[in-house]
Amino acid sequence: MNDTYVIFDPKVDRPLHEMPRNDAKAAYNWFISQKDERIEVLKRYAHELGFSLDDEFNAIEQLHNLLVVEVHKDSVRDVPSTRVFSLCNDIAIFISEMLVRNGSSLQWTFYIANENDLSYHRPVITGFNVKNNNYSVDIDYVLCQYAHRLSQGGNQEEGLLRRIYESTISKAHRKK
Template structure:
């Protein structure tokens, strides 16, 4: 594992607690801050991948190249069993990119702050919604959580899909 971090800097969400633990006002402010910074964050992860020899592109070949890089480079913290801190920033930025690819391919999809139930795992998180081909109006894709879980499985030595990014985007588009 040999990531060239260069000038990469993590996003500061402005909150220090998990989003389901903050007030609605704080969560909305964090969501607005993230959406306002989304294009910048995608550029940041695009530069990171370019510094590591990967072109981040929205076609399937570009998604696969990003997926291959992530699978080969993501690192865990052996003391905590979690991803190394900088990798959560990469997960967030890659998730924004993947979500935008879903929206690009299916324009009725959109980023929303999920506020449809305090018990939902996605409560107050940034998710993709607007899926017309599912009966549940609360159906969402929490691509950030999905990607973090993927990273955990990789560093844990579990088997993972080699083409997850392509599969996630195609699956979301099929439901829109």
Template sequence: MLSERDTVYGGATGVNWCDYSPFDPGVTRPLHEVTRREARAAFVRLMDARQERASELRRLLEGNGVVLTPDDAGLQVVNDWFRCEVEGVSGTGRLRNLWYAVVNDLALFLGDVMIERSPNLQWVMFDKGARDAAFQRHVIMGFTGVANPKYNVDVDRLLATYGHQIVADESVETDAFVTWVAAAIDKA
């Protein structure tokens, strides 16, 4: 019997990785554990690599029959592909390591779509409190439709959590990418 994941995109038949090359952040520990200087350098490195990462993501998706476009229909196609293909490590609740790289690239793309649709938004290295889950991570900020000046969207964490839910066979939104972008724009 086919699961919903199998019927969404024709079945998880395995990803054609097309020599996909993950981003190297230049740090080996979680960002909340590194010095501010190391975190800032990793942030600058990531922001400088955005165009390259978009090209790498586009090449990966095209090698799997998916065209990357920033409109809602394009976001949905990529969302469907992700839901069908994302893989976890059995019994761990974690994604396969290479999928965290894809999550990072997809998060950059989705964040850039948010910024394109609402130019007051921007990528920021969150430094508003060491106890915050987003501390020293790349997040979207600049939301004027919320009272909290620290309000941010950690697209990378949001997407990784979504991937974890998918591999755990939990019920997930089928249009999450479109919904996330729309919610960000509503708060912008």
């Protein structure tokens, strides 16, 4: 097997919420410019592993299994590997792009609504049909937390990625 997976380099040296807004915004813009390439990296890696991301809804389960396998490769440890964090990022981009395509009002946003929010200065999905105008979804953050739990011996949650997608899309305006 020729491991074609290239780890994502976010080009930042500290958590985004600690960065000055201009630097965090530049990191966001760079991230957005890379998301299509990251999906291609993930597609090539999936192909190498023997599955396709073309049927997105079925691919969600395969991506979940891939993430669990990658975490378990590292065995139980304090934090996931850089590779696992990169996979979380790429899987989150893949699912987020599905959401943006299937929810007419959804879009990527540089989150600045609340400095105390865990997603402050991060790329999130916004535009939901909910009362809270600042409501956002940060799938990368959720997946990284899941990877942390798994890497520390936590249980796998069957269907987690599908539930994340379905719960999120249910709050979006539908395309007509």
